Amino acid sequence: SQQGEEDPQALSIQEGENATMNCSYKTSINNLQWYRQNSGRGLVHLILIRSNEREKHSGRLRVTLDTSKKSSSLLITASRAADTASYFCGTSYGKLTFGQGTILTVHP
Amino acid sequence: DSGVTQTPKHLITATGQRVTLRCSPRSGDLSVYWYQQSLDQGLQFLIQYYNGEERAKGNILERFSAQQFPDLHSELNLSSLELGDSALYFCASSEFGTDNQPQHFGDGTRLSIL
DSSP, X not given: OOSOEEEOSEEEEXXXXXXXEEEEOSSOOSEEEEEEEOTTSOEEEEEEEETTOOEEEETTEEEEEETTTTEEEEEEOXXXXXXXXXXXXXXXXXXXXXXXXXEEEEEO | OOSOEEEOSEEEEOTTOOEEEEEEOOTTOOEEEEEEEETTTEXXXXXXXXXXXXXXXXXXXXXXXXXXXXXXXXXXXXXXXXXXXXXEEEEEEESSOOTTSOOEEOOOEEEEEO
16 A cells, blocks of 8 residues: 555646645555656655654645655745656655655746 | 666556566665655565565565575566556665665656556
């Protein structure tokens, strides 16, 4: 069964807008990782946040983690058409378990 | 480019057959993971190897087996294939196989069962 569940399932925005995706999980984790998948390609690692961290930044990406609510969010600021992809959160407790992903479409 | 190489890119075969998928990890990575991605099941972890030894097992069917060779490349063997085995199979690698490291994914093998 899936550990992480992303929300929304699909998100459509205009270039320049911010995109926020959420991930909820059920059990304890060591860390949480976000990945991007372009159509027909493998997953690309974006950012890893440890269970004792609350926020992490990488370029236009901002990830938050709330272990009390068992949830994480990925914010992409000033989105570009090239950000169009599926985004997955992977929760890690020995092995990495992925949710179903959020399909992000950024219109030019 | 992740540095992880998977072959073949596409595979079309029939029910009941057996296939072998191959993966070369990123240079320097000792651990290899196999995942299955399908529309109904999503991305499922199958199995992990570290330096030739099995480290973790996920939702891998008994008809499936894998191994990691001394040169660290890995093979996933799928036998008695069923229509439901049609999916994208990904290999990923990481340096030490611990869960606090990112995994680097290949572009997958798309398996179609006719």
